[in-house]
Amino acid sequence: MTSANQIKKTGNIRAKSKVKILTAARTEFVLQGYRGATVQSIADRAELPKANILYYFKNKENIYHAVLEHTLEMWDEGIxxxxxxxxxxxxxxxxxxxxxxxxxxxxxxxxxxxxxxxxxxxxxxxxxxxxxxxxxxxxxxxxxxxxxxxxxxxxxxxxxxxxxxxxxxxxxxxxxxxxxxxxxxxxxxxxxxxxxxxxxxxxxxxxxxx
Amino acid sequence: MTSANQIKKTGNIRAKSKVKILTAARTEFVLQGYRGATVQSIADRAELPKANILYYFKNKENIYHAVLEHTLEMWDEGIxxxxxxxxxxxxxxxxxxxxxxxxxxxxxxxxxxxxxxxxxxxxxxxxxxxxxxxxxxxxxxxxxxxxxxxxxxxxxxxxxxxxxxxxxxxxxxxxxxxxxxxxxxxxxxxxxxxxxxxxxxxxxxxxxxx
DNA sequence: TGGCCACCTGACTAGCTGGTTAATAATAAA
DNA sequence: TTTATTATTAACCAGCTAGTCAGGTGGCCA
Missing domain, CATH: 1.10.357.10 (Tetracycline Repressor, domain 2)
Incomplete structure (x- = not known):
């Protein structure tokens, strides 16, 4: 296994977890609003422990920012x-x-x-x-x-x-x-x-x- | 003062307070969403103690319902x-x-x-x-x-x-x-x-x- | 005068909130 | 294997949440 592959693999865990979290978060934010969506509810939807969510995203606002960015990018591309x-x-x-x-x-x-x-x-x-x-x-x-x-x-x-x-x-x-x-x-x-x-x-x- | 006047006066206090609360609540619900708007923040905006809000509306959901009803009525009338x-x-x-x-x-x-x-x-x-x-x-x-x-x-x-x-x-x-x-x-x-x-x-x- | 009732509110509570920590496991690099 | 890095998570906490309650106030009528 080459160094490049390892980096890719390491990155994959991060990337996969992040996508999983962001997907769950987007749904929660839509259904409950910013304040209504709790880190716990996002964790439940993503089927991960809450602390794991906060390992990948420092805090709730960061999750929201990431969701918003991700969303705008996708939207602009598609239009x-x-x-x-x-x-x-x-x-x-x-x-x-x-x-x-x-x-x-x-x-x-x-x-x-x-x-x-x-x-x-x-x-x-x-x-x-x-x-x-x-x-x-x-x-x-x-x-x-x-x-x-x-x-x-x-x-x-x-x-x-x-x-x-x-x-x-x-x-x-x-x-x-x-x-x-x-x-x-x-x-x-x-x-x-x-x-x-x-x-x-x-x-x-x-x-x-x- | 007649009995009718008393009822009217009593009702006026209720009505006035309710309108004050509903106006504050509508603004808070728009700005912060349902969960984001707290009974305390509604109280602050209405310049009333929190317990007074909950004296007129049993709970937060009741406030929201009243806001929604009030809003729909007004909208339908105006259109x-x-x-x-x-x-x-x-x-x-x-x-x-x-x-x-x-x-x-x-x-x-x-x-x-x-x-x-x-x-x-x-x-x-x-x-x-x-x-x-x-x-x-x-x-x-x-x-x-x-x-x-x-x-x-x-x-x-x-x-x-x-x-x-x-x-x-x-x-x-x-x-x-x-x-x-x-x-x-x-x-x-x-x-x-x-x-x-x-x-x-x-x-x-x-x-x-x- | 005293009783009634609507109105008012400070103080309290149980449960949930976002976020931290510290200990452990998995993985990659040497 | 050893070491370093990354990933995982239970347990914890301070602060806030909606909602309760008990003890008021003031006006009105008999």
Whole structure:
């Protein structure tokens, strides 16, 4: 066994335990909130002794930070982007589809993010102030160009982004409500595509792109 | 002083204290979540001794229930309805405007509701299952009639309701994020009307009503 | 005057909280 | 094998939690 393999193996125990803990923690934080999720409840869900949790993460806040970071990374990766060179119709379609798919696939990620924002974004102020604000400005500029060139109707680009965000994430954050109203136990494959079709249809028409 | 006056006066002390407590409690529940909000923190915010809080509400869960009830009542009152006899354009316009105004005026109400749903709607299952499901069915039927009579394009009525809900409540639930991205300290009067105009514009066009 | 009742609250408690420690086991390196 | 590092966990603790309780206060009516 080479030195590299050993390091890898050692790292694997750490990595595996951490993933196990973070998965359990994410669920607990979503179900109970930050204060409601106890280190003990996370330990129980991860099937590890409490002290083991605190061996890998110095304290509860560190666990939460790690969960939040992990979640944002995953979300940003999965969403892709709004591409300039494809024209507004394809760009918006692709963006809506990616966001809806993420919402149905990883509702917990969206939920934990939503709760953080609702409660005042104490742990995410910097994220919104730097990364997110920059992203919105760039994309708004792009939409404005499409508007100026007559490729889409004159709608406020920033509010358009908010609309797409809210409409897509709604299916993750409010899944309980939606399932209850639709009298369903779970979502199915078809639902995802139906939601994508609906949102693309109405938003693209709203932007004068159909 | 008549007996009626005494009852009224006695009731007033109760009512006043309860309102004071519920107002403080709502803020604490939004900021800290159910478990994070302690009876002590509610007492501090209401500027009353903790034991006084528990004199008016038997326990913490009762406070939460009262907050939730109070909130839902207020929300339902303020939103009005989707009226059948006005035609789709006016009906949707009025509904969007009312929801946006409520979101800007009482963001805490929307937030506490959102947190409850995100965490699994443990205290609201019945509300969604009976009242809300019924409401959605009625309104969906109405939209379907407008679609069938060619007054609006063929979009899924239920998902249209979800879209309006999400887009309007977004300004309450995610106000922190929106303010940060827009680089603002607070919303102003103009913002409300601008959001209403934007959402009406894009959604009505999306429904083929412009 | 004295009894009634709504209101108020300091002091208390049992149980849970996040977090520490110290002793042990497993694994890798020499 | 020996040694060093990493991983594991029972036992413990100080502080906070929701909730109780007993002893008040003050207003009103007979």
């Amino acid at each position: 892709g982007d709004i591409e300039a060179n494809e024209g507004p119709k394809v760009a918006i379609e692709k963006f809506i589809a990616a966001k809806v798919r993420m919402s149905f696939k990883h509702p917990e990620a969206s939920k934990i993010y939503a709760m953080e924002i609702i409660q005042g974004a104490q742990h995410l102020k910097d994220y919104a102030r730097t990364y997110q604000r920059q992203w919105v400005r760039e994309k708004a500029k792009l939409f404005q160009q499409w508007i100026d060139s007559g490729e889409m109707v004159n709608v406020d680009p920033v509010h358009l982004i908010f609309l797409i965000w809210s409409a897509t994430q709604h299916y993750a954050d409010f899944e309980t409500q939606i399932l209850t109203i639709m009298n369903r136990a779970d979502f199915e494959e078809d639902d995802v595509e139906q939601v994508i079709a609906f949102l693309c249809d109405i938003i693209l028409r709203g932007c004068g792109l159909i | 009005g309805d989707i009226e059948a006899n006005e035609g789709p354009k006016v009906a949707i316009e009025k509904f969007i405007a009312a929801k946006v105004r409520m979101s800007f005026k009482h963001p805490e109400a929307s937030k506490i509701y959102a947190m409850e749903i995100i965490q699994g709607a443990q205290h609201l299952k019945d509300y969604a299952r009976t009242y809300q499901r019924q409401w959605v069915r009625e309104k969906a039927k109405l939209f379907q009639q407008w679609i069938d009579s060619g007054e609006m394009v063929n979009v899924d009525p239920v998902h249209l309701i979800f879209l309006i809900w999400s887009a309007t409540q977004h300004y309450a639930d995610f106000e922190t994020q929106i303010l940060t991205i827009m680089n603002r300290a607070d919303f102003e009067e103009d913002d409300v009307e601008q959001v209403i105009a934007f959402l009406c514009d894009i959604i009505l066009r999306g429904c083929g009503l412009i």
